[in-house]
Amino acid sequence: KQEVTQIPAALSVPEGENLVLNCSFTDSAIYNLQWFRQDPGKGLTSLLLIQSSQREQTSGRLNASLDKSSGRSTLYIAASQPGDSATYLCAVFPLGQGGSEKLVFGKGTKLTVNP
Amino acid sequence: EPEVTQTPSHQVTQMGQEVILRCVPISNHLYFYWYRQILGQKVEFLVSFYNNEISEKSEIFDDQFSVERPDGSNFTLKIRSTKLEDSAMYFCASSEVGTDSPLHFGNGTRLTVT
Numbered sequence: 001k002q003e004v005t006q007i008p009a010a011l012s013v014p015e016g017e018n019l020v021l022n023c024s025f026t027d028s029a030i031y032n033l034q035w036f037r038q039d040p041g042k043g044l045t046s047l048l049l050i051q052s053s054q055r056e057q058t059s060g061r062l063n064a065s066l067d068k069s070s071g072r073s074t075l076y077i078a079a080s081q082p083g084d085s086a087t088y089l090c091a092v093f094p095l096g097q098g099g100s101e102k103l104v105f106g107k108g109t110k111l112t113v114n115p
Numbered sequence: 116e117p118e119v120t121q122t123p124s125h126q127v128t129q130m131g132q133e134v135i136l137r138c139v140p141i142s143n144h145l146y147f148y149w150y151r152q153i154l155g156q157k158v159e160f161l162v163s164f165y166n167n168e169i170s171e172k173s174e175i176f177d178d179q180f181s182v183e184r185p186d187g188s189n190f191t192l193k194i195r196s197t198k199l200e201d202s203a204m205y206f207c208a209s210s211e212v213g214t215d216s217p218l219h220f221g222n223g224t225r226l227t228v229t
Contacts, residue, residue, distance in 0.1 A: 046217035101171040102160035
């Protein structure tokens with residue numbers, strides 16, 4: 001059974017700092033990995049999707065890497081801003097027999113960027 | 116930018132009652148999903164829906180739950196005979212081409228069962 005773990009559970013940084021959020025998954029048989037942002041009381045906003053054949057994806061100040069063989073992904077946020085404060089969720093689409101339609105989520109890292 | 120909309124934002128119901136949570140997915144999307152998040156826990160998959168039928172469901176999605184796409188725009192989740200443990204945030208999501216494309220989530224419906 002696929003399990004996704006995110007470390008740390010919470011992170012507080014001063015504005016302007018570069019930071020890395022970590023995600024690990026137990027089964028390397030994945031179709032893709034997605035990073036989401038969740039603001040309090042809101043839904044999930046898709047940030048980046050990395051296909052299993054890719055090593056990284058970039059969008060603006062965000063860069064996500066994927067090392068499928070070791071079951072790890074990182075989300076790098078450059079020059080953090082207070083508006084980046086949110087919970088960041090990592091999720092994988094498992095690659096099972098007949099395919100799987102369900103994303104398996106980690107518990108998230110709650111990021112606070114202090115002005 | 117198109118978005119997934121969910122109504123109501125908050126629903127309070129008594130144990131044993133039936134509730135219907137409503138969603139309007141993004142118009143050109145073909146795959147629809149329901150997820151839920153119990154307070155303090157992970158977001159967990161309930162069901163996926165494609166071509167007017169359930170394509171996959173989790174162990175959580177038992178006979179108490181059902182989904183429907185009654186017309187070309189709405190996607191509903193019905194929970195019969197609600198239990199206290201059904202209290203959670205329920206998220207609807209849609210995607211253009213299933214696993215190859217990102218999921219777009221609505222803002223959720225907070226269901227409170229008393």
